[in-house]
Amino acid sequence: MNNTMLTLSNISMIFKQSDVEDKTVLTNLNLDILNDKWYYLIGENGSGKSTILKVIVNELAPTVGSVVYKQIQVKDICFIEQEISKNLVLSMTVFENMIIALSAFSKFKNNLSFYHRKDSKEKCKEILSEYEMGIETQLNKQVKYLSSGQQQALVIATALCKQPKLILADEFTSALDYKVAPNVLKIMFNYKQQTHCSIISISHNKKEIIESAEIVLNLRNGTVEIVTDVSGCLAR
């Protein structure tokens, strides 16, 4: 059985810049993303790691090449950005952020219903209580007043409640301290175990990569290579 979720086919990405030379980030990149795998993308700053994620989620069109979605559609992909503020509406409450996430891809007529309903609150509480971060008791609190750990847990909760088949996570643990980060990683791991989704993460954290990665991809000179000796590669 074909196990490929999507294929990056011959992707090149050149950023046109006025006055200075054009910047080539990706060159003839070919990559198959398989089902039920946790990928880690490593590479130097500016090597194009975030660009790959944005190409996959169709937010950037490659200069050459294409993304072939085989067993998923773009709406099955969830993109978690590095900055928490880009993943949430900070002035809204926890409950309102959850409702926005739960209304993803809903039909227009569903959006005409009231969101302050008891069953919606119960559902949000139920989802958030799995994260053991205490956010389920703070449904009516504005997100900007949560701790960064709670905010990141909420980001993951809003992402996972859309039941994505592919999660793209751009340094999503970098803002977290050493106590909270393993908890968040565990949540992702459990979700992957339950749903057999795939995850593509970007990280500079050696310990996290060694513990979580199933496949490590090193991005160098605009193309990717699979890393077999992770410790050795990261030591460089």
Place this chain on the structure above:
Amino acid sequence: MLDALGVLFLSPNILSQGLILSLAVLGFSISLRLLAYADLTLEGSFVLGGVIASMIITKGMSPYIALSLSLVGGMLTGIFTACLHCYAKINKLLSGIITLTILYSVNLRLQNGSNSSFYNLTTAFSDLTDIGILTKVVVFSLLAFSIIATILYTRYGLLLRACGENVKIIQRSGHNKNVLIVSGLAISNALICFSGSLFSQYFGFSDVSLGNGLIISSLTALIIGEIIIRPRTVITFICAVVIGSLVTQFIYSICLYVNLNPSDYKGIVGVVLIVLIIVRRYASKGKDTVTFGSEVF
């Protein structure tokens, strides 16, 4: 003196005018705070409301038809401005200025002149006492506020609010941001145009210069309301708009009370706005100056 000011503030005329203008301020606040869209169409669509009222009423038709048509007219201007931004990719501020400029010519042509009086004709407020007029204005305003509150408490309203602050979330959730901006500005301008129609019917005339300075006085009203109430929910947001509008109207009435030249009013409101923005910044002491929606201004 204080008694006189108190009577002035509670006079039915001031309350009626404040409530009518609060509809325009609410419309402006929806685009500014919820959609983060500084929509300058406001001054044009407010006048359009008056022009539609004069067209309908001078033809002997019902003033309620004028009110209904002003909603449609306002929606169309909002849709036009939003389309300039969303589909012609024109900057938000500029798209409003362009529509405003076009509306100036459209209003003059529709009205066949710069002003039109229908003082002795039947308006929504004909043959009513001051209290009667106030009652009617309260009914219209409550109706409008309830509709807006209802809209904002739906999932659509929630998406509208999110659209101003984090448009990427909206797009990644599979919603079309253009639909939200177009419909949001349609609602906002419908309210403004409705307010303009009520305002003209209240005074019995329509003038193409009625909207001049409305952006500044609306912003003043909004900021005053936000400082007093510090809104965090839809209901408190609407209350802030109403209280801010009434206080702004009160400032106008003080100018009237101390026999200032009416041409000085706008200058005074401008100075009040500058003071408010500075006070708000220092009084917030690092906290958020805007507690509900986006801080564009």
